[in-house]
Amino acid sequence: MDGVIQLQRQLVDYTTSLYKEGFLDDQFKQLQQLQDESNPDFVIEVVYLFFEDSERLLNELSKTLNQQNVDFKKVDAHVHQLKGSSSSIGAQRVQNVCIAFRNYCEEQNSEGCLKCLQLIKHEYSLVKNKLETMFKLEKQVLVAGGSIPMH
């Protein structure tokens, strides 16, 4: 079944690159370890919760930062939440921007905050894209009759 083996190799290579490039960290492996036959969609479910949560938070951040008088406490609270959820799923690059973002909040630096918001949006859309691609590859492997290689 050369086709399956090739697809599996593609998946492994792709996933490895995500770790290498810092998009994902070890916490993502934790999620994968929690997935089994009785919970075959656990990773996808958590990741999609992360997507929904993040999009909500990014909208809130845009709104809050575009006020006349920025409520930095509110901004910080949102970033804290985003930092938490990105850390919980292993979205390392998003988490790292959150850390910088919180520093700007503490300094009440709106320009810095706005820059971070742009950066977070960028990193978020990158990791979203990468994860969706990875899920597609996984599905291809399964459809071809193969199983997902465990790390």
Added chain:
Amino acid sequence: MASSSSSSSSRGQDLDERPHVLAVDDSLVDRKLIERLLISSACKVTTAENGQRALEFLGLGDGQHTNNSVSKVNLIITDYCMPGMTGYELLKKVKESSNLREIPVVIVSSENVPTRIKKCLEEGAQEFMLKPLKQSDVKKLRCHMMKLSHPCNGRLCIGR
């Protein structure tokens, strides 16, 4: 609402023997993660999205007088940073209650703040853990779980 879930796979164990954990966190992602971590560690889980709901589940909500849920919870694990009632405030309320004070409470936080940790431990928290939680963290938790009416069969503290 507090929601309960149970593992779909039974290993021939009497389901009532499983320790019951109340997990409190305002983050949906983290609630899902802790739930899965606990279930995969053979626990029964009830999640609550804030301290108020947690207290209601424990029978300590405003206007409640019954405590029929009390004997069923072996451990409370709560996030520290939550809007409204913090995990610390929830810890205090539990420890102030004559019905609930024996229940071990574990605080989790994404931030490693020594004064925060000290404060929680002084208030009676069993342990303070850093997020994100991993399987190895949850295994540690089993040693903290309070024995219920069923005598501990000695398996709880043995690592798997």
